[in-house]
Amino acid sequence: MTSEKDNENLIRLQKFIAKAGVCSRRKAEQMIADGRVSVNNNLITDMGFKVDISKDKVKVDNKLIELDNNKIYIVLNKPSGVITSVKDEKNRKTVLDLTKDIKQRIYPVGRLDYDTSGLILLTNDGDIANKLMHPSKKVYKKYLATVEGIPNELELDELRNGIIIDNKKTAKARAYVVDKINNDAVLSIEIYEGRNHQVKKMCEMIGHPVKRLKRVSIGEIKLGDLKVGEWRELTERELKFLKQL
Missing domain, CATH: 3.10.290.10 (RNA-binding S4 domain)
Incomplete structure (x- = not known):
């Protein structure tokens, strides 16, 4: 019994x-x-x-x-040219190479492309990682995308209402122009899905290819003024956001 x-x-x-x-x-x-x-x-x-x-x-x-009750949650400002992985078969620099002074075994939550910079969360809390990545939680990730040309409102509405990529329509996004640099635009794009190269493909579909891409937030977790290549532990407010998922 x-x-x-x-x-x-x-x-x-x-x-x-x-x-x-x-x-x-x-x-x-x-x-x-x-x-x-x-x-x-x-x-x-x-x-x-x-x-x-x-x-x-x-x-x-x-x-x-073994179970590790000593949980750690950090934010890293990933530089372009660094792999979001625990190890790389081509011996390229990974996010763990930038966090070697952390004694606990940690791993990245989700991924950023090799040429994409910005916020990546690393932790040893598998439950939290699973919840953050699951689309049902609708945790919005915010990107700043420098694109070729200046999208008009009709093109931005395509992003906002969902757009077909890889034979499947994306969920509604938040998208607007935050800056204009010569003939290029900087877009703020927020999505909660995690499809492969999603932001790049979305922008490509409206005729404005991405030149540079940076993630600046995941839900209530903000990159802020964290320098490229550096990391910090989450604030109490950010930890509270994770625990409420």
Whole structure:
């Protein structure tokens, strides 16, 4: 007979991996599917498998992982030319190279393109990472896009009302011109989806290709005056926003 206390100790394997700060829950599911996870030295590929956090030994790539209650959340101002990844097979600089003085194991939430700069969140809290990235939470990400030419209101309305890219319509966006530099415009674009190269593709579709792209906020988390290549811990207000997701 299983006691109520025993039930409290049982959690899904992918949730355990996320809570241990290895990666997001979605990526943990992929690790399980790829046969990279074992429990008590038994290979597990069942997404519904539950582990007992009080006694089970979980390994990823044959390395023991444990729950880390010391959570950390930081904002990095990623420079262009840096990979949003834990490691890179081409030995290019990654966001972890810029945060080497952080002792805890952390990883980036979502991604920014190699040539895109700005705000990236890094953490060891898999639950928070999963919620931030899930479209159902509708967490808006704000970008400043320098584009070729000056979009008119009809073109901006296309972005605002949703536009077909990759055979699928985007969700409604917030878009307006914030500055004009010679024959180029700086657009503020806010989206809550995370499709591949989404902002670049949206601007391309209205005839104004992106020349430079920078992310300046994720929900209530702001880049502010943080210098390129530097990082900071989240403020109490920003942490409260994350906890409310």
